[in-house]
Amino acid sequence: MGAFKLARTAYQRLQTLRLPSAWKEEVDLHSVLVRSKPFLDKEELLPVCYRCGTTNPLLSSHGDRCVTCGNAFIRSFLTFDLLPLVEFMLEDGISPDEAMEIIGEEATNPSARPSGARERIDEDAQVLTLDDPADADDALDDPLSSQTAVPNVPVVANRRALRRLSRSEVVPWRPPHAALAVRFFRLVDTSMPVRCGACGHFFEEDEFEMAVLESGRLPFTREPAPGEGSLEGPL
Structure with missing residues (x-):
């Protein structure tokens, strides 16, 4: 997405944690790769x-x-x-x-x-x-x-x-x-x-x-949606 500055921060914080061995190598690799990117996030983001x-x-x-x-x-x-x-x-x-x-x-x-x-x-x-x-x-x-x-x-x-x-x-x-x-x-x-x-x-x-x-369900609560035609009312 072009959020390179945010990605750098995320990888740095991940490297301070105890990660599963299957994840650690991938995190280390991407933390190196992101250093070749601009130290900026895309303006539209x-x-x-x-x-x-x-x-x-x-x-x-x-x-x-x-x-x-x-x-x-x-x-x-x-x-x-x-x-x-x-x-x-x-x-x-x-x-x-x-x-x-x-x-x-x-x-x-x-x-x-x-x-x-x-x-x-x-x-x-x-x-x-x-x-x-x-x-x-x-x-x-x-x-x-x-x-x-x-x-x-x-x-x-x-x-x-x-x-x-x-x-x-x-x-x-x-x-x-x-x-x-x-x-x-x-x-x-x-x-x-x-x-x-x-x-x-x-x-x-x-x-x-x-x-x-x-x-067919309401966002967040996942409750069943009201009947047809009632979306205009308060939910």
């Missing part, structure tokens, strides 16, 4: 943080999180590919139920537009203007973008930010046990739909459905 855009190494002392902003990587538990999810917290005083009710209000309800906005109808266009230029800039900005630029700090959404988020870009993590709290994730790339299974793990939507159709 490197994970890119969906919070800050930093290209990360395949193996990091920070764990499976961004080396720049500390954002934890969320992976599909079917393929372990990186999913375009960034977790955000709710502001104090906002319950998960309230958050689910107000998410996307401004996108679906025209009457929920920011105060100071007025609509002007021209012959050729319908234009939304705002009385205050500062409000105009704020309305066009991503509601959470200013926070994502601050490293190692949780992203916190207030009611105003939740109303501006589209329902299609918010994926709630519903815990498999009642003792755990609901968590919220933003889907940065809405062209890659993501679902959270009843097992508590995330999956890329198309790969999840393909795996269910091929095996």
Whole structure:
């Protein structure tokens, strides 16, 4: 695959272990052969943080999180590919139920537009203007973008930010046990739909459905798949 730097590290660590004799010779041989390769991993294999855009190494002392902003990587538990999810917290005083009710209000309800906005109808266009230029800039900005630029700090959404988020870009993590709290994730790339299974793990939507159709069982739990036509519901 071209992950030569990662392969070198893996062979070095394998050589520190007590291996079966049938494996030891092969590991020693490949640890020598990989030294003739570049000391780099292919760029297309490197994970890119969906919070800050930093290209990360395949193996990091920070764990499976961004080396720049500390954002934890969320992976599909079917393929372990990186999913375009960034977790955000709710502001104090906002319950998960309230958050689910107000998410996307401004996108679906025209009457929920920011105060100071007025609509002007021209012959050729319908234009939304705002009385205050500062409000105009704020309305066009991503509601959470200013926070994502601050490293190692949780992203916190207030009611105003939740109303501006589209329902299609918010994926709630519903815990498999009642003792755990609901968590919220933003889907940065809405062209890659993501679902959270009843097992508590995330999956890329198309790969999840393909795996269910091929095996007749749910990924990870291996439980029998629900009846035909029920894939659209929560699993």
